[in-house]
Amino acid sequence: MIRVENIHKVYDGHRGPHTVLHNTSFTVPRGFRLGILGRNGAGKSTLIRLISKIELPTSGQVTHEMSVSWPLGFGGTFQGSLTGIDNMRFIARIYRTDFAKLREFVDEFAELGSFLYEPVKTYSSGMRARLAFALSIAIDFDCYLIDEVIMVGDERFHERSRGHLFAPDSGRALVIASHDASFIENTCDGAVVISNGRTRYFTDVSQALQLYKALQQVLPTPINQPAYPS
Amino acid sequence: MPSSEAIATPRGGGLNRRGSILLDAARLQVIVIGALMMRELHTRYGRENLGFLWMVMEPMLFCLGVVIIWSVGQGQYTHGSLAVTAFTMTGYLPLTLWRHISNRAVHCFRANATLMYHRQVRMLDLLSARVILEIYGTAIAYLVMGFAFWALGFYEWPRDWGLFYLGWFYFIVFSAAMGLIVGSLTEMYEWTEKMVGPMMYFMLPVCGCFFMVDWLPGYLQQYALYIPTVNAFELIRSGQFGPGVRAHYDLELVSYTCFSLLALGLLLCRNVHKHLVIE
Numbered sequence: 001m002i003r004v005e006n007i008h009k010v011y012d013g014h015r016g017p018h019t020v021l022h023n024t025s026f027t028v029p030r031g032f033r034l035g036i037l038g039r040n041g042a043g044k045s046t047l048i049r050l051i052s053k054i055e056l057p058t059s060g061q062v063t064h065e066m067s068v069s070w071p072l073g074f075g076g077t078f079q080g081s082l083t084g085i086d087n088m089r090f091i092a093r094i095y096r097t098d099f100a101k102l103r104e105f106v107d108e109f110a111e112l113g114s115f116l117y118e119p120v121k122t123y124s125s126g127m128r129a130r131l132a133f134a135l136s137i138a139i140d141f142d143c144y145l146i147d148e149v150i151m152v153g154d155e156r157f158h159e160r161s162r163g164h165l166f167a168p169d170s171g172r173a174l175v176i177a178s179h180d181a182s183f184i185e186n187t188c189d190g191a192v193v194i195s196n197g198r199t200r201y202f203t204d205v206s207q208a209l210q211l212y213k214a215l216q217q218v219l220p221t222p223i224n225q226p227a228y229p230s
Numbered sequence: 231m232p233s234s235e236a237i238a239t240p241r242g243g244g245l246n247r248r249g250s251i252l253l254d255a256a257r258l259q260v261i262v263i264g265a266l267m268m269r270e271l272h273t274r275y276g277r278e279n280l281g282f283l284w285m286v287m288e289p290m291l292f293c294l295g296v297v298i299i300w301s302v303g304q305g306q307y308t309h310g311s312l313a314v315t316a317f318t319m320t321g322y323l324p325l326t327l328w329r330h331i332s333n334r335a336v337h338c339f340r341a342n343a344t345l346m347y348h349r350q351v352r353m354l355d356l357l358s359a360r361v362i363l364e365i366y367g368t369a370i371a372y373l374v375m376g377f378a379f380w381a382l383g384f385y386e387w388p389r390d391w392g393l394f395y396l397g398w399f400y401f402i403v404f405s406a407a408m409g410l411i412v413g414s415l416t417e418m419y420e421w422t423e424k425m426v427g428p429m430m431y432f433m434l435p436v437c438g439c440f441f442m443v444d445w446l447p448g449y450l451q452q453y454a455l456y457i458p459t460v461n462a463f464e465l466i467r468s469g470q471f472g473p474g475v476r477a478h479y480d481l482e483l484v485s486y487t488c489f490s491l492l493a494l495g496l497l498l499c500r501n502v503h504k505h506l507v508i509e
Contacts, residue, residue: 011507053349054508075344081273082269095348
């Protein structure tokens with residue numbers, strides 16, 4: 001279970017404080033798949049980072065009662081000047097996993113071949129995401145936080161991650177931020193819609209999608225004004 | 231609040247074994263700091279090259295240069311009977327430790343923000359790893375130089391190892407505190423970054439590296455002891471030279487100043503995470 005309780009996130013912008021998230025609460029039980037919907041810049045990634053605890057909320061609290069992955073997306077995770085292998089070794093150490101096993105799995109799954117001996121900064125963003133994905137699957141978390149990377153990689157990689165993470169019997173909880181309405185509809189058991197700092201939680205994904213689609217029609221409202229009463 | 235949580239371990243790992251949570255967190259922290267040290271070495275010096283050797287060579291080259299310059303200027307002894315080698319080594323090596331830790335702490339959280347993707351890595355672990363690495367580097371540099379100069383007959387080992395270590399201990403606490411304060415403040419307030427250079431520079435003449443308190447005019451001596459590094463240098467040199475110098479230090483005062491600074495640093499470091507924006 002992940003508990004998100006009354007979190008509030010304010011960034012210090014150049015033009016004064018900017019509220020990204022307002023008073024957000026929900027829980028993610030074991031095995032539950034939660035979608036996060038919102039337009040570009042609505043705060044999806046921020047919410048994912050707050051759930052993962054790598055960023056701290058301005059107020060409120062996030063509690064983990066199961067193991068939660070780091071956010072899987074395009075950024076973070078690796079030290080660019082180190083090779084894939086060195087990064088892997090570091091991650092094996094801090095997650096207390098056996099390096100040899102981890103390596104074997106990643107080799108097979110991410111298919112990066114000899115690129116593993118090159119600095120990560122020379123990787124394409126797709127390769128980076130593949131490596132991060134493979135590592136996190138090898139470490140085997142109870143819950144995966146996925147930020148927009150579902151479409152990463154080629155068809156083959158896609159298939160395999162689907163098998164490991166998105167298959168209904170994988171037993172893993174997921175929190176997925178995405179624009180892709182149909183993906184969320186097919187995968188998730190519930191969804192959060194973010195707009196202008198307000199969040200709404202739906203147990204019925206189709207309702208969430210309705211709101212999300214309606215929001216696409218509306219012109220962007222000025223920042224910090226709720227688009228709809230919450 | 232445990233400083234490292236064992237939550238993100240693989241399934242069935244660490245958590246919920248009653249009674250051992252604290253121990254497990256401590257074990258994890260040791261592992262994390264170790265991994266960070268390896269990572270720091272690889273990123274800083276690369277895999278090829280001399281690697282860790284540079285860690286030792288940097289302070290050594292610096293100190294060696296100063297020994298040579300001083301020896302040319304003053305001969306083998308300074309202020310009567312103090313060996314130039316010993317006086318320089320007890321001055322410059324602690325100084326480089328402090329300088330390296332402070333300089334490397336500037337924006338160090340920002341530069342390593344991707345590490346924060348792994349929540350068992352805390353800000354404090356990052357700085358701890360660096361401080362430990364610098365201590366290793368400085369200690370080995372001291373040993374290598376000491377042994378070489380001793381073999382050549384320019385250096386004698388400390389007379390009182392207890393006082394010598396005690397001085398180093400305070401110096402390390404002070405340096406670690408400065409690292410925490412500099413690292414946290416530069417992350418919170420941009421302008422503080424510009425202050426680090428001047429501050430280090432102005433501290434140089436008063437830090438105690440170049441003088442013994444006994445050489446100061448009487449009215450200044452009591453004030454000098456308010457500077458923590460002055461006490462630390464006095465202790466180190468008192469241990470090094472034994473009865474050869476008259477050392478002035480105030481253990482109560484130096485404990486108070488060093489640990490207050492450390493407490494301040496730890497508090498700031500605890501808060502800095504909130505100020506960090508991770509890409």
